[in-house]
Amino acid sequence: MNPLFEAINFVENALYEQIISDIGNQQYSIIDNFFTSEEVHILRQTLIEKHEEDAFKKAAIGNRVNETIVKSIRGDVILWIDERNADAKECLFFDKINDLVAYLNRTCFLGILNKEFHYALYPKGTFYKRHIDTFQNDDRRKLSFVCYLNEDGWLPENGGELVLYLTEKEKEVEKTIYPFPGRVVIFESQIIEHEVKPVNKERLSITGWLKTR
Numbered sequence: 528m529n530p531l532f533e534a535i536n537f538v539e540n541a542l543y544e545q546i547i548s549d550i551g552n553q554q555y556s557i558i559d560n561f562f563t564s565e566e567v568h569i570l571r572q573t574l575i576e577k578h579e580e581d582a583f584k585k586a587a588i589g590n591r592v593n594e595t596i597v598k599s600i601r602g603d604v605i606l607w608i609d610e611r612n613a614d615a616k617e618c619l620f621f622d623k624i625n626d627l628v629a630y631l632n633r634t635c636f637l638g639i640l641n642k643e644f645h646y647a648l649y650p651k652g653t654f655y656k657r658h659i660d661t662f663q664n665d666d667r668r669k670l671s672f673v674c675y676l677n678e679d680g681w682l683p684e685n686g687g688e689l690v691l692y693l694t695e696k697e698k699e700v701e702k703t704i705y706p707f708p709g710r711v712v713i714f715e716s717q718i719i720e721h722e723v724k725p726v727n728k729e730r731l732s733i734t735g736w737l738k739t740r
């Protein structure tokens with residue numbers, strides 16, 4: 528172990544170190560099995576229950592000050608999660624997120640002081656066109672975080688790939704990521720354009736942002 532880490536009684540976490548080095552090198556990180564299949568199951572059930580309660584509303588483009596619904600751009604329905612009122616199942620989610628955030632703040636000086644998360648459900652036939660996750664009037668989002676809650680055995684032909692548009696040697700390259708259950712994708716909100724390809728089967732996730740304020 529690095530002697531400096533030892534001196535401040537710090538336990539290095541190999542997974543988090545991988546995430547940090549991925550983001551440093553390529554501006555994104557893909558983590559399979561960040562959530563176990565049991566955790567995915569619990570969170571998926573919670574999402575489905577809330578959806579059935581009709582708590583979701585049509586996802587809006589823009590932030591809460593400036594909301595408009597444009598189905599030609601995105602077709603998912605979302606429900607914001609209030610951490611202060613999180614139930615036991617949602618705490619399972621936030622415990623993992625908060626552990627990661629504490630590590631990032633301790634090791635990377637990212638200054639993540641705030642976060643926001645929502646459930647998202649993409650009905651069959653919907654998509655989210657190419658976009659960037661920061662608003663014109665708000666640049667507090669630093670890292671975007673998506674966690675997929677689909678059922679085991681999700682197939683590539685179900686569609687709904689997340690495509691990141693990256694720049695390599697001054698050329699644009701596409702990185703296609705399948706929304707496999709338990710998989711988490713983290714990327715730089717202010718840099719990486721991305722889109723969700725049309726889904727052929729209902730697609731479930733939690734999406735969020737780690738923010739500076």
Ligand SMILES: O=C(O)CCC(=O)C(=O)O
Nearest residue numbers: 655660673689723732734
């Ligand atoms: O679900 C995904 O893979 C990405 C969603 C997204 O880009 C967003 O909600 O801003």
Ligand SMILES: [Fe+2]
Nearest residue numbers: 658659660721
């Ligand atoms: Fe996005």
